Amino acid sequence: MVRSGDTCSSIGKSTGATWAQLISWNSEINNQCSNLDKIVGENICASNPMGNYIMPTNTIGSSSATGTGNVVITTALIPSPTLHGTNSRCGRHHKIGANENCATVEKKFEISKSDFLFLNPEVFTNCTNLQKNVYYCVKPVGYIPTYPSYGGSATSTPVLSPISMTDAPFPTHLLDSGGDADAVIPVANDSRKDCTE
Known part of the structure; x- marks a missing residue:
């Protein structure tokens, strides 16, 4: 149970869970773990809720069993009702209440409007068709820019165009009479004069 003054570090020390694990197992905790004060008194997962697991290799999907009895979980189970088109690769769903709208959902779950609309493409950009008692992602x-068709791929390499340049001439007025530039580097008052590096 989250208590006043708890941090992910203090919870981790008492439970043996890492910061990343606590965030992964508890979707109500933000990535900075800075919102624990909002869930004081609530129980959170301090061990993997699905038991032992292995990391997925190269596939994205819901849960799948492996030959060793371990379970791989990459998405939340899809609740009902959801609207056709809601992204199936979702980490958390929320059922819209009577007084909720896009703005309240965005604030509550710290999600941008563009990300909310991307995860729920059936929602109009002005959010006038958000339905009460329906689940939305x-x-x-993971990292939303890695999703296919998310406004360009986060893994794409930007095209860089070389810019022509000209070397600036060395300011010869900084050279001492022997042609040494180091001799005129300013030093702090009372610095040792016999130091070479």
Whole structure:
């Protein structure tokens, strides 16, 4: 149970869970773990809720069993009802309440409007068709720019154009009479004069 003054570090020390694990197992905790004060008194997962697991290799999907009895979980189970088109690669769903709208959902789950609309493409850009008692995706799985068709790929390499340049001439007025530039580097008052490096 989260208590006043708890941090991910203090919870981790008492439970043996890492910061990343606590965030991964508890979608209500933000990535900075700075919102624990909002869930004081609530129980959170301090061990993997799905038991032992292995990391997925190269596939994205919901849960799948491996031959060793371990379970791989990459997305949350899809609740009902959801609207056709809601992104199936979702880390958390939220059921819209009577007084909720896009702005309240965005604030509550710390998700941008563009990300919310991307995860729920059936929602109009002005959010006038948000339906009460329907589940919507409010958290991506991992880093949302890695999703296919998310406004360009986060892994794409930007095209860089070389810029022509000209070397600046060395300011010869800084050279001492022997042609040594080091001799005129300013030093702090009372610095040793016999130091070479």
